[in-house]
Amino acid sequence: xxxVKQNSPSLSVQEGRISILxxxxxxxxxxxxxxxxKYPAEGPTFLISISSIxxxxxxxxxTVFLNKSAKHLSLHIVPSQPGDSAVYFCAASGGGGAxxxxxGKGTHLIIQP
Amino acid sequence: xxxxxQTPRHLVMGMTNKKSLKCEQHLGxxxxxxxxxxxxxxxxxxxxxxxxxxxxNNSVPSRFSPECPNSSHLFxxxxxxxxxxxxxxxxxxxxxxxxxxPDTQYFGPGxxxxxL
Numbered sequence: 001x002x003x004v005k006q007n008s009p010s011l012s013v014q015e016g017r018i019s020i021l022x023x024x025x026x027x028x029x030x031x032x033x034x035x036x037x038k039y040p041a042e043g044p045t046f047l048i049s050i051s052s053i054x055x056x057x058x059x060x061x062x063t064v065f066l067n068k069s070a071k072h073l074s075l076h077i078v079p080s081q082p083g084d085s086a087v088y089f090c091a092a093s094g095g096g097g098a099x100x101x102x103x104g105k106g107t108h109l110i111i112q113p
Numbered sequence: 114x115x116x117x118x119q120t121p122r123h124l125v126m127g128m129t130n131k132k133s134l135k136c137e138q139h140l141g142x143x144x145x146x147x148x149x150x151x152x153x154x155x156x157x158x159x160x161x162x163x164x165x166x167x168x169x170n171n172s173v174p175s176r177f178s179p180e181c182p183n184s185s186h187l188f189x190x191x192x193x194x195x196x197x198x199x200x201x202x203x204x205x206x207x208x209x210x211x212x213x214x215p216d217t218q219y220f221g222p223g224x225x226x227x228x229l
Contacts, residue, residue, distance in 0.1 A: 002155070032215035043117070043203055043220035044156075051215060089156070093215065100146060100158030100169060101218060 003027045004092050006104035014112050019077040021107050023090030026071065030092040034101065035064060035075045038087045047088075048075070077109075085111045115139055117221035119204050125227045126194065134189040134224045136204030144209045145187040146218060147179060150201040162187060163209055194228045201225050 005024045013019045021035075031052040036044035050057040050064045050073065057064050063076045077084055087108050091101040117138045126132050138145060147159040161169035162181040176198075178190040187204055203223045207216035 004155070034217065036220075041222070043119075043205075043222045046217055046219060049215070049217060091156075099216070100148075100161055100171065101156075102158075103156040105153075105155045 001026075002104075003030075004090055004102050004104040006088075006090055006107050008107050009105070010108040010110065012110045012112055013080050015082060016079045019075075019080045019084065019109055019111070021075040021077075021088050021090075021109065023073045023075075023104055024071060025073075025092050027092070027102070028071075029094050030102070032093045033064070033066060033073050034091045034093075035062075036089040036091060037084075038089060038106070044089055080109075080111045082111050082113065085109060117204060117206055117219055119202075119221035119224050121224060122222065123225045123227075125229065126191070127229050128194060128196070130191075130194075132191045134191070134202055134204075134226075136187040136189075136221055138185055138187075138204075138206035138219075138221075140206055140208075140219060142206040142208045142219075143184050144207045144216065145181060145184070146205040146207075147187065147189055148203040148205065148220075150203060150223075152200075156203065160189075191226075194226075196228050199226055199228045 034049040035047045038044045048062045066073045087106045089106045090104040093099040120135045144163045148156045150156045158171045159173045160179045180188040201223045204221045205218040207218040
């Protein structure tokens with residue numbers, strides 16, 4: 001049973017517009033959430049994270065929102081750029097110590113010119 | 114070298130071969146991880162090493178044998194693999210603090226393994 005779900009396998013957005021990627025989780029013990037970006041033939045690259053004590057974290061064009069009651073998080077990218085085309089993974093951990101991450105299946109974001 | 118490096122990047126092996134994957138982290142971290150990514154599936158945690166001690170083995174078959182000689186190096190020894198073991202194998206590292214707190218993991222580029 002998947003504990004982290006990304007229900008949209010792909011998303012197409014026009015350059016300059018906002019990209020919104022969604023992620024749902026089921027495990028209430030998760031308290032740290034991360035987004036990774038992956039290009040073909042490369043490993044995942046860390047983008048941004050959020051602790052469960054916050055509901056928003058912003059870093060440049062990237063903002064992550066966390067809704068604990070709904071067990072939902074989202075990544076907003078604005079404005080979207082062609083270099084943002086990649087697969088985006090949502091991940092979660094129980095925090096505190098060397099925990100493995102639990103990943104979603106990923107969303108392939110395509111930025112249209 | 115910077116970040117997390119993995120060798121080889123591609124590996125083709127027969128079911129009777131023995132091979133090893135190597136990972137090295139240049140970030141000064143004290144925890145290292147092996148993940149597996151199969152087609153159409155999410156990344157799956159295989160092993161965790163914290164301060165060189167294996168703290169997690171996520172029900173991985175014994176034909177996969179990890180080794181962590183120090184906090185910078187991690188190996189995955191492969192023996193009598195099956196074709197379904199073909200996947201992308203990713204190594205990651207993070208800094209773990211005694212006081213707890215979240216750890217952000219940084220990944221290498223992966224080894225694309227094909228078992229014939």
